[in-house]
Amino acid sequence: MTNDPWRPPSTPISDRDSRQRAYNRQDRVSHMHRSPTRMGRLIAFLVGIALLMVGLSLAFPVGSAADPHFVRALIILVIFGGTAAFWSRSSLWRLARFAGVWILLILGVASFYLYRSDFSGRFMAALDPSAAMTTDEGLLVHRSRDGHFWLRAELNGVSVRMMVDTGASNVVLSPDDAERVGINNGILNFDGRAETANGSVRFARAQVETFGVGSAVLNDVPVTINSAEMRGSLLGLSVLNRFSSFEFRGDTLILRP
Template sequence: MNTDQIIQLAYLGLLGAAIVGSYIFANKSNLGKVAQQAAIWGMIFVGVIAAAGLWGDISRDIAPRQSIAGSEIVLPRANDGHYYVTLDVNGTDVDFVVDTGASQVVLTQDDARRIGFAPDDLRYLGIARTANGQVRTAAVKLDQVTLGPYTDTGLRATVNEGQMDMSLLGMTYLGLYDSISITDGKFILSR
């Protein structure tokens, strides 16, 4: 926190204290009612903060998920327009954003760590050109990747040395399917 932020916080604290103090002074004959109203507003404030903090979990739980229909894997389009999928990689669930523009499967450093790679020990010899510029990448091999009834072994992937919000499911994986289509807001993979 820098000096300007500290000054702003102090100013807002003093302003809030002045408003609360003047309200209590103006209603000193009804302190019981003031305390009751303050408790109600405090609970409303805590509820709003809790809902905002948990919104990602709540929306993920009520949003449609990937499903299996016969030999097809169906991924619904998310509210942000992307398609997301969870794969079992080396025994660990990893969330991916489907990226047909990515030539490879690209792992974040956190996901790489979770599935058993030590990102600090990898050799970043490759270069990827992204919308954010060039980043170094390290080649890895995924022992086992499972999506629904389909398990693939020895899949090549890369670990991105730069910052990424989520791992990318690119064409080295998507190309294993016989058919890829987008219909009625659904991304459909079939073998």
Template sequence: MNLGELGGFLFDQPLLTLTIAAILLAVTAGMVSAARPRVGQVMRNAAYLGLVAALLLTVAQLAGHNGRSEAALWLDRTRPAEIVGKETVIAMRADGHFWVEARLNGEPVDFLIDTGATYTGVSNRVARRVGLRPNEKDEGVLMDTANGTIVAQMASANSLRFGGIEANTLPVAIGPDGEVDTNVIGMNLLSQLASWRVEGSRLILVPKGR
């Protein structure tokens, strides 16, 4: 392998390159420490930081390949939807579900797209943050959740937007804190679309009139 091939190989392997550079720096630091202690200490500290950075990046890379690990779920944060032509595309997250970063009454809220939910729903904590208030004389509705049956209060959201999708005056169920851990977009919004479908690891939503 000539120098050109070696350089290309190292360029394609940034973690390996970082590790080798840190090790070489540590060796050099040991060689110069006797004559110039301060310079040697600075070089040694830089080498340690390089090795720690390489280790952390390696762990992150392994977690990313293991899609079901807790680290992968933490690293795979909820993202905004992507607009492709007339369609809104949501990528599947590492947990196998479709999550989207939306704007509820103008405030950012992470939602799970749940085709099994009748209503779009949020926790009471999120409702307070975005200015959702239960409808007057609302007696609540019974809803089945992962934590059992709860009594949710109904409110009306001025707007819910993500990608090319926007719903106005949308009924939203507000669940009690501690019993509702996940905000969901349910069928009362999805039924307003022209169509929606799943293609592989993508959820594709098509609004009406486009």
């Protein structure tokens, strides 16, 4: 058979061209299979957002859904999170794990922010149980390990650790604490006498200009100074009654200004 001079010469198909065509066909097939997977990721993300909103509303029901900042944050999360979930090539299981970690972090930060005063009070109580913590409910004093309520007061600007004693009618200072707050024991007249569990003791009367407990500051508070050594000074009813109320609730003393 003679060759047609007007027919262009046939060129053999190279291996490179065949591989390129096969890759193009495989890419089209994989793209067709990936599209439903992306849609499934988007649906899973939206379901996760709905569950997150339900969980937040149950955990923090006090008007959180009506907060404009809360709504704005959810909108931003839906936009960027949905885009990332739709275009990500990671598996659904891997996306779910990352989403779970972020949800736990968000809930942890939100819980700490909402209850930061309670966390701070417990932390400071562990460091110094005698420190009075200022809260919305009042001044909180935690029970010490010895079973008593000790608090740290500021008498004339000097810190004094005192035991709360509802059986004492006045503030009773030990001789050492009286000297520390500026009361000269040498010029006091110990003409008073009181009966205690340890017997009869003499005491003197004096006054401190400022008496601070937590954020509460009292002025011109009368005190008595014991003539004998004491384990610690006592905070009695003369100061407790200056608060609007005080309450012993379990291991916590609540002083309401």
